[in-house]
Amino acid sequence: MTRLEEMVSHVHKLPAMPVVAMEVLQSMSGADTDIDALAKRIAQDQAIAARVLRVANSPFYGLQSRVGSIHDAIVVLGLSSVRSLVLAAAVITGLPGGRCPEFSQSRFWRHVLGVAAAARALARPLRRPPEPLFVAGLLHDIGRLAMMTIYPEELCGVLADAQTRDCTLVEAEFRHFGFDHSTVGAELARRWNFPAEIIDALAWHHDPARGVPGGLAGIVHYADAIAHALDLDGAETGQVPRLDAQTVDALDLGWEALNGVLTETRAGFDSFETLLG
Incomplete structure (x- = not known):
């Protein structure tokens, strides 16, 4: 067994990629995405949702009114931006x-x-x-x-x-x-x-x-x-x-x-x- 094979064989020591992160990645495959279902799933993880909304309401996006939910963030910022932020929050909190x-x-x-x-x-x-x-x-x-x-x-x-x-x-x-x-x-x-x-x-x-x-x-x-x-x-x-x-x-x-x-x-x-x- 090579050193790389040995390291990969111990991958079970790593925590699983957060479920919401995997769902977001899968939704990028080009298949039709149920936005309401995805927003609901993201909102269920309060820690991730809170981080995403904090960024959505930052000066970078320059929104005129405050975004209070993941669904609203998707409507205002677009699905692509929100998915990126969710994945970032999930990776940072989960790994x-x-x-x-x-x-x-x-x-x-x-x-x-x-x-x-x-x-x-x-x-x-x-x-x-x-x-x-x-x-x-x-x-x-x-x-x-x-x-x-x-x-x-x-x-x-x-x-x-x-x-x-x-x-x-x-x-x-x-x-x-x-x-x-x-x-x-x-x-x-x-x-x-x-x-x-x-x-x-x-x-x-x-x-x-x-x-x-x-x-x-x-x-x-x-x-x-x-x-x-x-x-x-x-x-x-x-x-x-x-x-x-x-x-x-x-x-x-x-x-x-x-x-x-x-x-x-x-x-x-x-x-x-x-x-x-």
Whole structure:
């Protein structure tokens, strides 16, 4: 059994993906969605519903009147926006955090939400639907949470090693495990029956040339760099990852478009950050 197979065999140690998150993902498949039933199901989870409504009523959306229910949020913001927020709230509240001094759960989720905000902001200039981009950004580092839960002591060593050697976490993960969190995240996504485009993004966001051409991996790769450049996680030792040149050329964002993305990312992050507490 390889080390990766060993890790995946311990997936039972992870909490199940929240049911409402799985229902939201399934509703993205393109099949007709019963909005009333979905809104009722979301509202039954009061913790998630409260977080979603807090974001819906934030200045980012600029609503004239206060939204008081999930159903009203869907009517005003649209199903796509609400599904994205529900998935974010469900993942944040339902998945485990770190168990070592080197791992900051707050910084982890701030970075994840920053990448999700950046990916969503890229949707407009790239003329792509925003929902899959937001979801891919939100879930892109889920493999690292799995590694933390299954092998906490070793991942603590990875984090310390990255700081000591002043290298990226991906490099340190490969040195210790022989694979990185992208591989683990993609394998988990397969087991949880995530959409194929999300699996591909999780697998290749650090190496987008190996992903599906024109897929989400390159967009998440670019969004990851934006989140680091804006220092959204507040990490003192953060590094901006090196961008894949082919991805930059393929996205072909001019300075005006990029400035708009940076502004929208910052505003979106400030709103989504309220999901954390």
